[in-house]
Amino acid sequence: MKCLFIINPVSGTKVIQKNLDRIIGTLILDTDVSTVDIFYTQKKNDAMNKAASLKLGDYDFVVSVGGDGTVNEVLMGLINSKSAIPVALIPAGTVNDFANYLKLPTTPDAFAQMIKDFKTIKADVGQEAHSDICFANVLSGGMFSDIAFQVTKELKNTFGPLAYYVTGIKELPAQLAMNLHLKVTADNEYFEEDASLFLITNSSSVGGFRDITPYADVSDGKLDLFIIKKCNVADLINLLKDYRFQIHTKNPMIRYTQASHIKIECDQDIVYDIDGEKGEGFPIEVNCLAGLIDLIVPKD
Ligand SMILES: Nc1ncnc2c1ncn2[C@@H]1O[C@H](COP(=O)(O)OP(=O)(O)OP(=O)(O)O)[C@@H](O)[C@H]1O
Numbered sequence: 001m002k003c004l005f006i007i008n009p010v011s012g013t014k015v016i017q018k019n020l021d022r023i024i025g026t027l028i029l030d031t032d033v034s035t036v037d038i039f040y041t042q043k044k045n046d047a048m049n050k051a052a053s054l055k056l057g058d059y060d061f062v063v064s065v066g067g068d069g070t071v072n073e074v075l076m077g078l079i080n081s082k083s084a085i086p087v088a089l090i091p092a093g094t095v096n097d098f099a100n101y102l103k104l105p106t107t108p109d110a111f112a113q114m115i116k117d118f119k120t121i122k123a124d125v126g127q128e129a130h131s132d133i134c135f136a137n138v139l140s141g142g143m144f145s146d147i148a149f150q151v152t153k154e155l156k157n158t159f160g161p162l163a164y165y166v167t168g169i170k171e172l173p174a175q176l177a178m179n180l181h182l183k184v185t186a187d188n189e190y191f192e193e194d195a196s197l198f199l200i201t202n203s204s205s206v207g208g209f210r211d212i213t214p215y216a217d218v219s220d221g222k223l224d225l226f227i228i229k230k231c232n233v234a235d236l237i238n239l240l241k242d243y244r245f246q247i248h249t250k251n252p253m254i255r256y257t258q259a260s261h262i263k264i265e266c267d268q269d270i271v272y273d274i275d276g277e278k279g280e281g282f283p284i285e286v287n288c289l290a291g292l293i294d295l296i297v298p299k300d
Pocket of ligand 1: 008009010011012013041042043044045046066067068069070071073092093094095096276
């Protein structure tokens with residue numbers, strides 16, 4: 001087998017990148033892989049353009065090495081390439097929500113085993129219709145959603161995921177003041193809600209919060225809409241307590257639904273986050289592009 005590693009050399013704390021020799025060595029020794037080509041990204045969109053240039057038969061599979069931003073670029077590139085080449089992910093970012101959701105291997109041996117088993121699933125991708133920007137994991141708006149844009153690379157490389165929480169807590173009063181009047185159409189359902197935060201997720205892991213949208217499934221042809229209604233500090237603390245016991249979806253501050261098409265209208269002018277990219281302007285209209293990616297996942 002022949003594979004291509006697309007590597008973001010500066011993602012996360014760079015620990016994984018330093019161990020790539022072992023990962024590739026184990027792959028060559030323990031599996032049918034005989035050729036490993038390597039492409040290092042140098043800037044934004046390199047991973048996407050490289051993946052987009054591939055044709056059916058160029059490789060048996062592609063490996064994305066990086067954080068959620070790199071995963072997003074590789075998946076988008078592969079979709080544009082129409083090459084149908086399967087993709088495996090090696091989580092090397094700060095948070096790695098998508099990889100955590102998929103419970104991907106973290107050791108060279110386990111990664112090689114996953115390639116030997118070569119189990120693939122047809123994974124969905126979300127796409128914002130006005131900008132055409134896709135997301136593997138999440139589109140989020142409101143409270144805490146612009147924190148990612150305030151956290152510097154240096155802070156992330158030094159503190160890892162903590163960088164997000166430290167910045168988030170510092171900003172808490174301003175974040176809690178946020179009140180978005182949302183007009184939502186989710187497939188055939190329409191409702192209005194005053195909200196502090198909304199998430200449209202493909203996987204169940206967002207911002208390091210595992211199972212925040214516990215019913216999300218990357219291959220169900222649906223996206224999960226999770227809204228935290230306009231809340232105060234006490235509401236937020238209660239919600240976090242409920243989250244610890246995984247009963248947060250029953251909290252009255254939450255509105256949760258699943259749909260393949262979600263439209264959100266809002267009069268406020270806010271920046272929202274699409275897998276780490278900045279999105280701007282309402283309405284947001286998101287479609288679930290069902291089963292577009294062949295994703296290599298662990299057998300069990
Ligand atoms: N060689 C490079 N130097 C600087 N930036 C790069 C390079 N290659 C890619 N990038 C940028 O890094 C972004 C993706 O970073 P990625 O999400 O993979 O890592 P991270 O930010 O460390 O992780 P996380 O998203 O989990 O915080 C890309 O979208 C691109 O803009």
